[in-house]
Structure formats: structure tokens, C-alpha cells
Amino acid sequence: MTPDLLHKPIEIFTGLSLAVQSKLKIKHDGWLQDTDILASPNFEQRPDNAEIDLIVVHGISLPPGEYGGGYIQQLFTNQLDPREHEYFAEIEGLRVSAHCLIERNGHLVQFVSFNDRAWHAGASCWQGRDNCNDFSIGIELEGCDDEGYTDAQYQQLARLVISLRKQYPALTEQALCGHSDIAPGRKTDPGPCFDWNRLNTLIHS
Numbered sequence: 340m341t342p343d344l345l346h347k348p349i350e351i352f353t354g355l356s357l358a359v360q361s362k363l364k365i366k367h368d369g370w371l372q373d374t375d376i377l378a379s380p381n382f383e384q385r386p387d388n389a390e391i392d393l394i395v396v397h398g399i400s401l402p403p404g405e406y407g408g409g410y411i412q413q414l415f416t417n418q419l420d421p422r423e424h425e426y427f428a429e430i431e432g433l434r435v436s437a438h439c440l441i442e443r444n445g446h447l448v449q450f451v452s453f454n455d456r457a458w459h460a461g462a463s464c465w466q467g468r469d470n471c472n473d474f475s476i477g478i479e480l481e482g483c484d485d486e487g488y489t490d491a492q493y494q495q496l497a498r499l500v501i502s503l504r505k506q507y508p509a510l511t512e513q514a515l516c517g518h519s520d521i522a523p524g525r526k527t528d529p530g531p532c533f534d535w536n537r538l539n540t541l542i543h544s
């Protein structure tokens with residue numbers, strides 16, 4: 340075995356269920372241990388009485404329909420160059436973030452501590468409560484509404500949801516939704532291809 344192969348993701352050697360079972364650890368400061376961090380300036384403290392009790396799943400690609408350019412990471416850290424693409428010029432000055440991004444290959448990046456308020460939901464409402472950013476955790480999957488997400492993304496998302504529920508007990512089974520559920524008519528992500536049953540099956544495997 341070449342040294343290179345030794346550093347391949349663990350999933351290749353252990354199969355699907357073991358990959359989900361390997362735990363992600365969340366520290367008390369709200370950051371994942373042993374996970375890549377790109378700290379975003381786009382956050383603030385949650386309101387004093389806010390309990391974290393909702394996970395919002397999103398889909399995003401930049402430019403729309405393209406993957407792997409690193410532009411989502413640049414967007415969430417205010418480093419997107421508007422000269423690189425006409426779409427980037429359209430969204431120049433947009434200040435957004437999510438707590439985490441899961442890339443097409445399953446790679447996980449964290450931008451904002453789970454204890455803080457990321458800027459992912461916008462105008463939104465969940466079960467009669469507005470401003471979902473106050474009480475939610477936003478997880479972006481790299482993808483488009485009209486294309487399925489990858490096995491690696493479902494596995495990583497399941498791992499993350501399992502760990503979040505352990506760390507924040509108010510994140511019940513029902514406290515999981517898509518951006519389109521809290522901003523209907525305005526947002527469509529993660530899109531009709533996102534398979535909620537598949538996610539829930541992995542979480543309970």
C-alpha cells in the first residue's frame with residue numbers, strides 16, 4: 340500500500356454504516372473537534388434566551404450548478420471576488436454564513452460555532468416562530484435542487500445530526516427541516532431530490 344492510500348478517507352475501507360458510526364465530537368465552545376474550520380465573520384451571539392432547537396438543511400452551489408471551486412467557502416468568509424464570475428458580481432456584498440458545509444465528497448467544514456447565530460435562514464418561520472437563525476443550526480450541502488446528493492454527503496450529514504442531537508438535547512427528531520420548509524415561496528433548497536427517509540435511515544443505522 341502506498342503512503343498516499345493510507346491517507347484516503349476512512350469510509351473507503353469501512354463501508355457505509357461504520358462511517359456513520361464514527362463519532363464527531365462537539366466541544367463546549369460549539370466547535371467540532373478534528374474538523375476543518377474556516378471562521379466566518381458573519382455571525383453574532385444568539386439572543387439570551389434562545390435554545391438551539393432546530394436543524395435546517397440547505398443546498399448551495401457556486402456558481403449555480405457548479406461544484407468544487409471553493410467559492411462557497413469564499414462566500415461565507417467574505418472573500419468572493421466579484422470579478423471572477425457574473426453571478427458573483429450579482430451577489431457582491433451579500434453577507435451570509437452557515438454553521439457547516441458538506442462538500443460533494445463528504446468533506447465537512449465549519450464556519451460558525453454552533454453556540455453562535457449564523458446567517459443562513461433569512462426571513463423564515465418555523466412552527467409560528469420567526470427569525471429561525473436565532474434558534475437553529477444551518478448545514479449547507481453542496482448541490483442543486485435538480486440533482487441528487489452524494490452517498491458521502493448523506494453519511495456525513497447523518498454523523499453530524501447524531502452528534503448535534505447528543506450535544507443539544509432540544510434537537511429532537513422533529514426538529515429537522517429544509518430551508519424550503521421555513522421560507523416557502525422564497526427558497527427551494529435542499530430541493531425535491533433530497534431524500535429525508537435516507538437521512539433518517541442512516542441516522543438510526
Ligand SMILES: [Zn+2]
Pocket residue numbers: 396397398459518526528
Ligand atoms: Zn438555503
